[in-house]
Amino acid sequence: MSALGAGASTTAKNLAVFIDADNLNDATALDHVLLTVRSLADRVIYRRAYGRPESLKSIHAVLWRHGVRPVANLIVDKTTTDSALVIDAVEAVCTNDIHIVAICSGDADFVPLATWLREKGCRVLCYSLANKIFANSESFYDDVVLLDVVEPESPPDSEAKVAAPAQASPSQATAAPTEAPPNQVKPTPPAVSSTVVAVPSVKNILAVLPELRTNKPLHLSKAARKLRDAGVLGEKSSSTPLFRRFPAQFELLPPEQPNTVKYRG
Template identity: 35%
Template sequence: MTAFFIDADNLCAPAWVEEAFRTLEQHEGSVSLRRAYGSADKLKGLGEVLRTRMIRPYMNLSLTKNTTDVALAVDVMELSYEPSHPSTIAIGSGDADFVPLVLRLRERGFRMVCLSDRGKMAPEAVNAYDQVFLVGQEADAVTEAPAAVQDAAPPAPRSPAAKKTPARKTTPRKAAAPKPAVQAALSRKAPAKKAAAKKVASTTAAKAADGRRARSASGAGEAVSVRNILDHAPALKAGQWQPLGDIVKLLHDAKLLGKNTASTKLFKKFPDQFELKPQTQPNAVRYLPEAR
């Protein structure tokens, strides 16, 4: 029996929750118990995937400090003492706050699995789990995942001829890598790759500069469309109010919004497609699909 507890304040993109769920089913089998914990806004943004995957939402109390992690941990510990408790417990969060909970449950014989957004996996939390899967499309994801960390997407199939080549014999050694290598992979790059990384960064910076110059010549922001915004912030497609800060972070990550660019200025370019509230110092945004 497998139980999946999602910290919706951490793993908050609908597409990534769906990817995490598929990955968990693929590697651990059927998921019997499914719960998501978070604020009302975060759970509302995940409404469609919670409905289709039959994940029970647990709304957190509206307090001055976010207590979602504690609420999730209390329920996990309570479940672990039930007579029909699960053998595998999956935590949908890369937050290091869950490490004491994970270590205690591993001591009691539970298999502990983590499913985290690539950009939110705490390096110090990796060794606490039996298995870690990373989801999402962040550019700074681990490029060579050691034994305990795997990308959610399965590797591309190899041709029969390729399997017979001597080079493929190095694959088992990767599975036997010691766990300390996992943390090293998340906290620093291998020295041999630094030169290549600098070259890529230089090329990327040059392309970005070219793009900025092109936009300044034809009018800033014209390269950003409503489709771009919806593709990188899919929670908006539901037409429900979303926290402006969460949407802005996704747009920053996708390079659709500069660090010094006001987010409200971008949305006000499309007054028929997006609505902000309140009028002064807005903190929420929604898409108006009927206006398309």
């Protein structure tokens, strides 16, 4: 399972992180990523986030906490997020001794940048929300970390329920109004915090299920059992949604009610 920060060397000297705030603008996920990259190198010398003003505003508290420099789009008809990020990343690598570059976006527009960075000798990491990553991303990055933001279920609000007042009898309805009771303080609902779950990558799945590389169908029950034993899949989770996250790599058969999975290669 590609946990946050897994797969990257911890001996690097300098790291740069570039955030596409128009793509990865979930504050909880971004906070986890920025905490993680700190441990991947001695110094994080570039910390920048690019996007529309409203995108940057939604994560401004996280950017402030981690000392990330926001870079707003120019006021033109088209967004300038991608171009600004690419220019700064190229300049950073050309003028500094940077060993790792973390791109926080699942946008395929950054594939040429990732390819160029790898050719320059940089280790290139991708952090993305699981529902925003493009297909076959692992072919262009050294490591891809997918993130799911999970909202825990709120506990039953039984204590907060107030019994409905009994219906007044006719004699009570004509009685003189009494002094209204003091305002009752409504109980504060429990705070709901989000958690980030790293989604297994194609590389993780193939490491647990190497038989898929033969391009022969594998029964889903067998695949699920091995994935659970390896800790890649939850104890009660189904493997079908996991394989459906990567339609370019895995084919579920038959499509209507699948019982096997095949690696497309």
